[in-house]
Amino acid sequence: xxxxTATLSPTRDPKDLSMTDTLELDLAVSTxxxxxxxxxxxxxxVDDVVVTHPAGRHSxxxxxNRPMTVTVKGHVGYYAAGMNQSADVVVEGNAGVGVAExxxxxxxWVKGSASQSAGATAHGGLLVVEGDAAARCGISMxxxxxxxxxSIGHMSAFMAQAGRLVVRGDASDALxxxxxxxxxxxxxxxxxxxxxxxxxxxxxxxxxxLATLLKSAGYEDDDTHAYTRYGSARSLYHFHVDxxxxx
Amino acid sequence: MTQYRTQPRTSATFDPxxxxxxxxxxxxxxxxxxxxxxxxxxxxxxxxxxxxASMSRYPLEGYRERCGTDVVLGDRHATxxxxxxxxxxxxxxxFGALSGRAKEALGRGASEVGTSTTTGDGGMTPExxxxxxxxxxxxxxxxxxMNPDHLRQADAIEVVLGxxxxxxxxxxxxxxxxxxxxxxxxxxxxxVDQRSASRHPDWTGPDDLxxxxxxxxxxxxWEKPVYVKVGATRTYYDVKLAVxxxxxxxxxxxMQGGTAATQEVFIEHVGIPTLAAIPQAVQALQELxxxxxxxxxxxxxxxxxxxxxxxxxLGADAVAIGTAALVALGDNDPxxxxxxxxxxxxxxxxxxxxxxxxxxxITTQDPELQQRLDPVEGGRRLxxxxxxxxxxxxxxxxxxxxxxxxxxxxxxxxxITIEAAAMARVPLAGTSxxxxxxxxxxx
Numbered sequence: 001x002x003x004x005t006a007t008l009s010p011t012r013d014p015k016d017l018s019m020t021d022t023l024e025l026d027l028a029v030s031t032x033x034x035x036x037x038x039x040x041x042x043x044x045x046v047d048d049v050v051v052t053h054p055a056g057r058h059s060x061x062x063x064x065n066r067p068m069t070v071t072v073k074g075h076v077g078y079y080a081a082g083m084n085q086s087a088d089v090v091v092e093g094n095a096g097v098g099v100a101e102x103x104x105x106x107x108x109w110v111k112g113s114a115s116q117s118a119g120a121t122a123h124g125g126l127l128v129v130e131g132d133a134a135a136r137c138g139i140s141m142x143x144x145x146x147x148x149x150x151s152i153g154h155m156s157a158f159m160a161q162a163g164r165l166v167v168r169g170d171a172s173d174a175l176x177x178x179x180x181x182x183x184x185x186x187x188x189x190x191x192x193x194x195x196x197x198x199x200x201x202x203x204x205x206x207x208x209x210l211a212t213l214l215k216s217a218g219y220e221d222d223d224t225h226a227y228t229r230y231g232s233a234r235s236l237y238h239f240h241v242d243x244x245x246x247x
Numbered sequence: 248m249t250q251y252r253t254q255p256r257t258s259a260t261f262d263p264x265x266x267x268x269x270x271x272x273x274x275x276x277x278x279x280x281x282x283x284x285x286x287x288x289x290x291x292x293x294x295x296x297x298x299x300a301s302m303s304r305y306p307l308e309g310y311r312e313r314c315g316t317d318v319v320l321g322d323r324h325a326t327x328x329x330x331x332x333x334x335x336x337x338x339x340x341x342f343g344a345l346s347g348r349a350k351e352a353l354g355r356g357a358s359e360v361g362t363s364t365t366t367g368d369g370g371m372t373p374e375x376x377x378x379x380x381x382x383x384x385x386x387x388x389x390x391x392x393m394n395p396d397h398l399r400q401a402d403a404i405e406v407v408l409g410x411x412x413x414x415x416x417x418x419x420x421x422x423x424x425x426x427x428x429x430x431x432x433x434x435x436x437x438x439v440d441q442r443s444a445s446r447h448p449d450w451t452g453p454d455d456l457x458x459x460x461x462x463x464x465x466x467x468x469w470e471k472p473v474y475v476k477v478g479a480t481r482t483y484y485d486v487k488l489a490v491x492x493x494x495x496x497x498x499x500x501x502m503q504g505g506t507a508a509t510q511e512v513f514i515e516h517v518g519i520p521t522l523a524a525i526p527q528a529v530q531a532l533q534e535l536x537x538x539x540x541x542x543x544x545x546x547x548x549x550x551x552x553x554x555x556x557x558x559x560x561l562g563a564d565a566v567a568i569g570t571a572a573l574v575a576l577g578d579n580d581p582x583x584x585x586x587x588x589x590x591x592x593x594x595x596x597x598x599x600x601x602x603x604x605x606x607x608x609i610t611t612q613d614p615e616l617q618q619r620l621d622p623v624e625g626g627r628r629l630x631x632x633x634x635x636x637x638x639x640x641x642x643x644x645x646x647x648x649x650x651x652x653x654x655x656x657x658x659x660x661x662x663i664t665i666e667a668a669a670m671a672r673v674p675l676a677g678t679s680x681x682x683x684x685x686x687x688x689x690x
Binding site: 032033036037040058059062063065077078079082083085097098101102104116117120121123136139140142143158159161162178180181237238 | 389390422433439440
């Protein structure tokens with residue numbers, strides 16, 4: 001049975017919706033507040049929502065905290081799907097600054113490219129950017145997995161604490177500066193590494209981990225041997241006067 | 248015959264403490280890191296006096312006539328603003344810098360008198376949430392322990408741009424305080440020196456902050472007040488930009504405000520005194536037409552009810568205490584003098600909070616030392632102190648003829664030094680002269 005499409009109507013009682021329905025929320029008709037309030041409503045009545053006409057608005061589908069699917073039909077501004085918990089969000093367009101920032105779980109999938117600070121500080125879940133991601137991708141990441149189909153900008157994975165960042169293209173300057181325990185896999189060229197970030201051996205468990213990540217993002221045909229692993233040299237973990245030039 | 252000899256004289260420039268610091272730096276090759284705020288003499292609230300009522304003003308009867316102390320914070324946009332019974336709040340201090348028992352004690356003391364307490368770097372602990380009636384959740388550059396569930400559980404959100412002890416600086420929690428629990432909350436390896444970033448990772452500048460605050464409001468369905476906290480520097484501009492960005496409450500922290508660990512050179516040489524910051528903040532709010540609509544919380548060196556009253560007379564809606572709250576809990580208590588001496592210091596001078604060896608068991612993660620602070624007893628001591636601050640401020644307000652602390656005004660104040668008169672923008676006592684302003688004419 002094809003899912004029904006129900007448009008947002010103030011007169012429609014949520015009880016009339018079935019969990020198999022798809023609810024359409026139109027940002028050309030409704031305000032951002034109305035749309036996000038519906039998405040936060042535990043009694044929404046559906047698990048599948050399409051948001052239309054985002055037109056680059058900021059904070060679309062932020063703070064979701066239950067299993068549901070939200071498809072955004074178009075480009076979004078800052079912080080799309082910010083702090084996501086459990087939901088699966090697809091952006092059928094480009095995303096502005098801080099997409100999926102501080103995500104805890106679930107997934108955010110950007111069909112286009114992403115601006116700065118994609119996946120910033122995120123604790124968990126999966127962020128996929130099919131295009132490029134700009135500067136500071138994965139900054140201060142705390143457990144999220146990020147897969148970028150294209151290249152990433154400078155200062156990516158700055159102070160990255162935990163999680164995995166996979167880049168199918170190139171990485172710009174100062175990759176992984178002051179990185180803690182996050183792991184980075186890059187297939188292309190790395191312009192330069194940041195302080196305390198070094199290339200590391202790809203052991204069997206890393207090939208396995210990378211293959212799993214690539215598969216989760218739909219890139220299972222990639223050869224993991226084409227990738228290099230980067231991580232912390234752990235030489236800056238304890239403040240020492242002889243390291244002052246690195247601080 | 249009398250032998251006259253030259254008396255050995257120490258230099259005012261190279262005084263004994265300065266010489267000792269040069270020798271220490273040469274010996275260790277590392278700058279001095281410590282806690283607390285600026286310790287140098289600064290123009291402060293002590294340089295202001297109240298003009299009590301007499302013939303030209305009418306006082307209220309002490310102990311009899313009502314002098315209100317309550318304050319509403321964050322009613323500009325939030326569905327649920329905070330309504331506090333006293334304007335003395337507890338400033339942000341982290342679990343990590345402080346023990347869990349100390350955080351619990353702060354929550355107990357604040358709740359007993361109907362005021363708020365604040366989380367810090369590293370997130371929200373169950374101890375402080377369960378014991379705090381009004382809990383402000385700090386949103387910091389590091390985002391350590393940042394959890395949207397905690398955002399929703401909070402009563403207000405404080406976006407931290409900086410603090411008075413180190414405006415423009417991040418933080419460093421040394422490895423000896425990164426226990427298993429602290430490391431887990433901050434997603435870091437146990438025992439590493441943990442740096443806190445100085446800039447937020449996903450926004451720069453006031454226009455971005457506008458969008459960020461919009462996101463926080465959307466996530467919490469516009470229920471919570473959003474504060475913006477700045478360290479006092481270019482306060483006039485920072486407050487205007489914070490209001491522009493949508494803050495419901497602006498928190499201004501002067502250089503006397505404390506820190507858990509920062510370089511001594513930073514604490515003593517970056518930022519401006521609290522006294523100099525308040526009039527700048529009030530001017531900015533007044534020019535935007537939002538004074539008393541966007542509330543102003545002032546912190547940095549608040550010790551007495553007189554300080555509370557003076558900050559409010561200059562235009563603050565509330566104040567926050569950090570160092571004084573720790574002292575109330577038992578920090579620098581003389582009963583631990585022998586332990587302080589073993590650390591090379593003394594009760595009243597201890598500020599090495601970063602070392603995690605606090606004899607009072609407050610700024611430590613050491614399981615044995617922590618036991619020295621009873622959170623129930625500590626909470627009671629803090630509540631006592633908060634009541635004293637409030638009653639002292641009421642005493643002064645009544646003497647000035649004010650039926651509410653918020654009715655205090657700059658006109659109630661004079662300064663006893665030219666510096667304080669210029670900074671606080673009140674007349675030098677006995678004159679109508681406010682340095683930097685046109686002559687005020689006659690009385």
